[in-house]
Amino acid sequence: MYFQVHQPFRLANYTVFDIGKSRDYFDTKKNDDIMRKVAQKCYRPTNNTMLHLLHKHPEFKIAYSITGTALEQFEQYAPEVLDSFKDLADTGRVEFLSETYYHSLSFLHNKEEFRDQVAKHYRAIKKNFGVRPQVFRNTELIFNNALAKEVQDMGYKAVIAEGADHVLGWRSPNFVYRAKTADKIALLLKNYKLSDDIAFRFGNKGWAAWPMTAPKFADWVAPIMGDTVNLFMDYETFGEHQWADTGIFHFLKAMPKELIKRGIGFQTPSEAARHAPKDELDIHAPISWADVERDTSAWLGNRMQTSAAEQIYSLRDEVLASGDEQLITDWRKLTTSDHFYYMCVKWFADGDVHKYFNPYDSPYDAFITYMNVVRDVHMRATGKQPDTDKWTGMVSQWMRA
């Protein structure tokens, strides 16, 4: 079991009239409020539960991937949560994974930036928890052949990815795989059916299997053939996405015992990676764990998103060359994938989830605020206004499309 812990730095309502005048890009109050709320509903009670389970069951093991932006906000707004993660680390049965510090899409845009952000995250995990991560998970489980090669070269033993149907085909996610491009690194694939039973469907009264109980879940896991059942989900599942009144905490408390009863053990990702790979996967187009498409369209599926990403990454050289630490940090916070997720217009099919996590009324508002900030960053980095986009050319081209 691996849990993703992430909070972005949400933007303030930054308008064109703030450009050149204000550098308060981030909504400190909102970020503070959300962190306190989620800490109270999820992080504190869930960490307590996990600590209790680790004490009670010597077999029990878990893993976390905590983003740098979440770590910073724990430090600022909920230091007690950071301490409780340290307590969990001290049990020695909690593994911490590597990822980009800013939970960014940098792998898809700029490999150097990707390596910088991974290194920064590595240092943060080592400093906070005293461990050196050995398993890598990319933002939103974005993965392809190239990523496998990249992180293998960086020295990781295993990498985590989505067990997407369109890459697995008839194969089971419950084995270790390897990528075509990288024969030394183990590929751990999410069992999305069982993971999503907890993460998405748990409290859904319209679901045929509702109400879900620990014995029922353990009965589903017990007959599975394979070397590992990878349950990967957002940590905020507990208490935030699935509220306490759904019974999610009771479920979590009872689950290890029920699994152990049925002869099922626990392993951390680096332990699971020791199994021999069953087969080779050849994945070109990036896959992810988002939406029904399991691709990158939630972040880079429309022109606002691709244009915003192009503009922010095109500023990298100038931002870094400025030597202005504050500017560099501000710029990096803007690479966080959430900003692009807010601009997603796939309202109708996957709308509910997007809406729930979206602080904006619309994807257009998200784009407007983001681009206002990008313009200010551009001016700080280059000392001049960005060129006006070649509108007529581009638009007439699109009109024909």
Added chain:
Amino acid sequence: MKVLMFGWEFPPFKSGGLGTACYDLTKGLSHRGVQVTFVMPFAPEDSKADFVKIRGTASYSKRLKLSRVSTVLTPYMTAQGYEEALHRMQADVAKQNKGKTVKSHVKVKGVSTGSKEIYGLNLFDEVNRYTAAASIIADEEEHDVIHAHDWMTYRAGINARKRSGKPLVVHIHATEFDRTGGSPNSNISHLEYQGLAAADLVIANSNWTKKNVIDQYKIPESKIAVVHWGIEEDRPEYHMKFRSPINDREKVVLFLGRLTIQKGPDYFVETAKKVLEHEKNVRFMIAGSGDMQNRMIRRVAELGIADKVNFLGFVQGEDVHRAFQMADLYVMPSVSEPFGLVALESLKNNTPILISKQSGASEVITNALKTDFWDVEEMANKIINVIRHPALHYELRRNSYHEARKFNLDEPAKKTEDCYKDVIGRTRL
């Protein structure tokens, strides 16, 4: 089912959205086999032929009978605006009749000669005249339900209900509070209240209107149904792809609506000033006329942006579509907009929209930029970003055009028919 409908406008005699709405509704109803007798002031004498000729919708017009009562009152009128409108309509009618082969009708001629004596010079005389004439027509026309559009026709509806005992559906397209920006004429709001109170069922064209009716007139919520407007799915005019040489040089931001307090043209002008402080390559077009026109022209001069703002005057017919199509963004900053059919028209013409949150349209359109009507800074923020970022314009345009497909004429007609069935069923008990 037979409906006796009291309305004020019907194309080509219309000055705004109400005429279009009545046209669309009756068309949709006739497709569903509902027979409508539409009682309106100023209908041409040879109404059937005239109607077909103008609209070319022979298939349903046979089922739609037009009856006429003569007046010059328009539904958007404030008491003070009455006389001005009288003159305008005289001019319009004269213009429309010029070069037309259709037989002009006696009453229209009467107006165009300027013999004001024929009609009351007082707004309420007009309503009285309409009400009296409408009652006679009501006696002649067989009907199962009565449907009255906006306050001018409410008394006609109430009278008809007294005579035939059939249920009365009162349709509210705009309250007096909407029209006057919150300083209602007490006579009009009284008439409005009487109609709403007497009705067996009230149809509001948005939740925004419903809320206003509840707040301002204390009409019980249970008596109010919401029927959002639709729009004709396709018309050849939507696809003219009109562009002007201006489009090669500048972005065009359009206001299209009556220049009255309700439509917020003043906020549009103030926004234009703010935008122009940041982006030069943009032109603001104001299409429409109304009692605020001179004030707006003066304000534009005062702000020193006269070279960037064009007043197009009242536009109609294909020019409406041309205006939309040459615009890169349509802005509807209405102070209080019961629905805002014009926003849907813009989308059908493939022009993205920025609309006020104080509109019914904002309840039903997702892919639009939305602000409070008074928030000039936020409107400017959004307009500037549309100008700066083709990606934003592209996505807004693409997604809203797609979304506009879900609006049609059948849905509101179906819901209206359901209202009739409901009210007929209830009053039988």
